[in-house]
Amino acid sequence: xxxxxxxxxxxxxxMFPVFLLFTGCFKEEKTPVNADFAVTIQDNDYSVPVRMNxxxxxxGADHYLWTFEGGEPSSSESSHPGMVTYHTAGxxxxxxxxxxxxxxxxxxxxxxxxxxxxxxxDVDMPVNNISPVEAVITNTTRGALSCLWNFGNGDxxxxxxxxxxxxxxxQPGEHIITLLVSNGREQYSLSKTIQVLPSMxxxxxxxxxxxxxxxxxxxxxxxxxxxxxxLTYMWSASGGTIADPQAESPRITFDVPGTYNITxxxxxxxxxxxxxxxxxxxxxxxxxTIADIKLGSTTAHASVGCFFSCLQxxxxxxxxxxxxxxxxxxxVFFGMGPLFPYCRFVSPDAAGxxxxxxxxxxxxxxxxxxxxxxxxxxxxxxxxMLTDAPLxxxxxxxxxxxxxxxAAQTPYIVLFETASGRKGVIKIKGYIAEGNNSYxxxxxxxxxx
Numbered sequence: 001x002x003x004x005x006x007x008x009x010x011x012x013x014x015m016f017p018v019f020l021l022f023t024g025c026f027k028e029e030k031t032p033v034n035a036d037f038a039v040t041i042q043d044n045d046y047s048v049p050v051r052m053n054x055x056x057x058x059x060g061a062d063h064y065l066w067t068f069e070g071g072e073p074s075s076s077e078s079s080h081p082g083m084v085t086y087h088t089a090g091x092x093x094x095x096x097x098x099x100x101x102x103x104x105x106x107x108x109x110x111x112x113x114x115x116x117x118x119x120x121x122d123v124d125m126p127v128n129n130i131s132p133v134e135a136v137i138t139n140t141t142r143g144a145l146s147c148l149w150n151f152g153n154g155d156x157x158x159x160x161x162x163x164x165x166x167x168x169x170x171q172p173g174e175h176i177i178t179l180l181v182s183n184g185r186e187q188y189s190l191s192k193t194i195q196v197l198p199s200m201x202x203x204x205x206x207x208x209x210x211x212x213x214x215x216x217x218x219x220x221x222x223x224x225x226x227x228x229x230x231l232t233y234m235w236s237a238s239g240g241t242i243a244d245p246q247a248e249s250p251r252i253t254f255d256v257p258g259t260y261n262i263t264x265x266x267x268x269x270x271x272x273x274x275x276x277x278x279x280x281x282x283x284x285x286x287x288x289t290i291a292d293i294k295l296g297s298t299t300a301h302a303s304v305g306c307f308f309s310c311l312q313x314x315x316x317x318x319x320x321x322x323x324x325x326x327x328x329x330x331x332v333f334f335g336m337g338p339l340f341p342y343c344r345f346v347s348p349d350a351a352g353x354x355x356x357x358x359x360x361x362x363x364x365x366x367x368x369x370x371x372x373x374x375x376x377x378x379x380x381x382x383x384x385m386l387t388d389a390p391l392x393x394x395x396x397x398x399x400x401x402x403x404x405x406x407a408a409q410t411p412y413i414v415l416f417e418t419a420s421g422r423k424g425v426i427k428i429k430g431y432i433a434e435g436n437n438s439y440x441x442x443x444x445x446x447x448x449x
Contacts, residue, residue: 040052072086131170149177202266344368414426
């Protein structure tokens with residue numbers, strides 16, 4: 001070995017301890033793992049189905065294993081697993097395992113999810129909704145842990161039972177039933193309204209037909225039912241004929257005079273009530289008496305009316321006569337108000353000839369005795385007349401003075417006979433001066449047929 005080689009060998013030997021010293025001081029550093037994540041519940045709704053978003057806040061990890069107990073998906077190896085869905089209520093654990101080549105860490109998160117709540121109930125009124133009402137509550141709510149009922153004016157007023165007892169309502173009107181439920185975290189409510197009808201009160205009114213307002217035989221009327229909260233009815237009478245005894249408001253007929261008892265029995269499935277009345281049917285006079293008739297001057301035809309219908313027993317105005325089918329007219333009064341120096345009753349078929357009235361369609365002939373040459377029928381006769389007997393033998397047609405007039409005087413009698421042969425008497429009681437709305441005040445007695 002040459003001296004050069006020896007010198008190199010000594011140099012290497014001298015450096016080797018220094019190299020060993022340097023390499024012996026170097027150590028590799030580990031990367032720590034911090035497993036952390038955040039959970040966000042969508043819409044903050046913990047009632048299943050629940051959608052939950054996972055935000056990974058872990059540091060230092062290279063690998064991940066997520067376990068979602070009861071969730072969908074059930075696991076993931078992604079660093080950002082995103083959305084997880086839960087369909088069943090319960091308590092679940094979310095576990096994250098995060099690691100690198102040096103370290104492994106685990107973090108658990110406990111999650112409590114509530115049942116889905118469906119608030120529902122039915123209200124049944126077994127008999128009917130007439131007071132007193134029994135309301136039967138059937139609770140079909142799902143997912144609730146507690147219930148609170150409010151029955152308003154019912155008895156009881158409240159309940160915490162899932163299946164409350166029947167509720168009694170006596171006060172008529174609308175009643176609100178409210179159910180408030182909770183699943184431990186959230187509350188839900190549902191309200192329903194029921195209608196309670198008043199308790200039953202039986203009653204009726206005896207209403208004569210239009211032609212039988214005078215309560216004379218033969219008589220026909222209607223038993224007008226005014227019962228409150230009735231459902232079925234049975235009528236009876238001590239005489240006469242009821243067309244349909246089970247109808248709500250039947251017609252009734254009496255052929256002969258007398259005093260009769262009428263009874264109504266009303267039922268509603270809960271109670272029965274009876275109501276009775278007495279009706280008196282008088283002898284037939286074959287005479288209608290219509291009092292306090294106002295017949296206007298020629299200037300008051302639109303406001304008061306100058307025509308009279310015996311069939312309808314009412315005064316007819318100009319407006320009544322403009323109807324498509326105007327009522328039949330029996331009397332036409334022509335008077336010069338307000339002092340009435342000139343008055344006369346005119347046959348309907350001659351109304352148009354007076355110029356102040358239009359022609360009356362299909363008008364018949366009425367005969368009038370505007371002036372009596374001799375006192376055939378007096379005011380005393382009118383007042384004393386209780387039947388049509390005084391009129392039967394009067395030959396009014398032969399005494400017709402419909403073209404004559406009379407000046408204002410009271411009382412004053414005018415006889416008439418309609419086209420159908422019905423005889424009658426007019427008693428003028430007064431002449432009322434009210435300018436263009438002046439009128440006479442009269443009573444009329446006329447045969448029924």
